[in-house]
Amino acid sequence: NSKVIQTPRYLVKGQGQKAKMRCIPEKGHPVVFWYQQNKNNEFKFLINFQNQEVLQQIDMTEKRFSAECPSNSPCSLEIQSSEAGDSALYLCASSLGGGAETLYFGSGTRLTVL
């Protein structure tokens, strides 16, 4: 069973509000991913880190979304100004990286933007 821990499980925000969610990757996993899963089960890769450094991120992430993985603290994903279209399940995953390529997912944070 995955040991990736995501908090909170549910998050409800009004449009324009900030939304912040956290992720503790599995111990020893240096690579962390954030995905957005919409109600149609479409997955969108948002960003990934190796240790504290960003590896890849999509354009959307660069504007309203911000993420970090500080040393000795949970990783976080924050939406600066929530929009209705941001309502989704946000999944954090971690991996050993370096070719192992198996991602282990947390239970997700369900964001609802009213």
Place this chain on the structure above:
Amino acid sequence: AQSVTQPDARVTVSEGASLQLRCKYSSSVTPYLFWYVQYPRQGLQLLLKYYSGDPVVQGVNGFEAEFSKSNSSFHLRKASVHWSDSAVYFCAVSLTGGLSGKLTFGEGTQVTVIS
């Protein structure tokens, strides 16, 4: 760029019957291939993965998958399903090499097991 297709959006199967879920991928090189399951209100759990070797791979809970390079497929099977197998199943691929390990997912197949 790689892509994944799961042609069956929904599958209904009787408890104790066999199950096969189809997955076809498109990639210029053989990718890592994965099957994940998502139970209601949960994240994704890994069932099995394949990169090389024996084309039939065993996973958790009695699941297995068979890779076919000629058909660009990675179908999932289970000989006898239980009601607890009701979930959404996702096929995913990851290109080899590099540091990203980014997954591309199929559309998912909703499996309903009926008694």
